[in-house]
Amino acid sequence: MESQDLRNAGLKVTAPRLKMLELLEKAEGRHLTAEAIYRLLLDAGEEIGLATVYRALTQFEAAGLVTRHHFEGGQAVFELERGPHHDHIVCIHCGRVEEFYDEVIEKRQRSIAEKLGFNMRDHTLTLYGECNAPSCMNKRIKS
Amino acid sequence: MESQDLRNAGLKVTAPRLKMLELLEKAEGRHLTAEAIYRLLLDAGEEIGLATVYRALTQFEAAGLVTRHHFEGGQAVFELERGPHHDHIVCIHCGRVEEFYDEVIEKRQRSIAEKLGFNMRDHTLTLYGECNAPSCMNKRIKS
DNA sequence: CTTGCACTTGAGAATAGTTATCATATAAGA
DNA sequence: TCTTATATGATAACTATTCTCAAGTGCAAG
Structure with missing residues (x-):
């Protein structure tokens, strides 16, 4: 509740x-x-x-x-x-957002921070790209 | 020039x-x-x-x-x-910024985008943490 | 060199997103 | 039910950035 x-x-x-x-x-x-x-x-x-x-x-x-x-x-x-942590990928045309989680990247981040002498507390990872949703591709062709 | x-x-x-x-x-x-x-x-x-x-x-x-x-x-x-692309790690106390580049993460991002049906164009990855610079650690103890 | 004009500039107004102020209203422990 | 610390809505204020516009300037063509 x-x-x-x-x-x-x-x-x-x-x-x-x-x-x-x-x-x-x-x-x-x-x-x-x-x-x-x-x-x-x-x-x-x-x-x-x-x-x-x-x-x-x-x-x-x-x-x-x-x-x-x-x-x-x-x-x-x-x-x-x-639920658990996740990162995002955002479509630069239609703004659609998908979420993902990748253990390899997470681990890698922690070890990079450590190597640089940081006690990591948080991170933001966002990918930007063109999505393949039909509605989005149509819009792109028209314009 | x-x-x-x-x-x-x-x-x-x-x-x-x-x-x-x-x-x-x-x-x-x-x-x-x-x-x-x-x-x-x-x-x-x-x-x-x-x-x-x-x-x-x-x-x-x-x-x-x-x-x-x-x-x-x-x-x-x-x-x-x-020079080439790099990402950042920022100290949440003193704001110091260090740069890094990690081929494993870069590759991984591309394959994640592809798997989700995105044609990746860009990304931002920023880690946040507490740095171990002496000047920064001192400030933390005082306050 | 001059000259013409599109591109630049600086000052300040305007905007977008967000936070602060304040008088009024209300949740919830006594 | 009372009491009071919290919360609320309207609106002003604030911060970062962009826009507007009259005046200035780089530079290509003569």
């Missing part, structure tokens, strides 16, 4: 926070911007402020409930932290 | 652009923000506008003369594009 997640994080259980978590749940791994979350909730008839969305997302991130990614371009995107 | 780089890129050879390239050259691989470049030039007695710095950096990037990184936190940093 989401309310338990909130309590564990030392956050009060409030309507805006629950709605946001539900939405992220329903989004099933899609990567949403703060703005998108705000609009979706408004469209669903919820009363919520953009500031609250940003605030809550920051708190969720601190609590390890969501992850923030920056990819290329302005806005940050958020996704629910379900 | 830098002026040739500019001509090759289809850019006119102007004082501000040359000064910026010289500065980046002297920075020897340090990663500078647009703001830092601007201030350094002002301090050196050059007359230049911040808008010009941003404009030129964008043009240099398009021409492949410099690379733009986002790391964590607000401002982008720039470095001269000398």
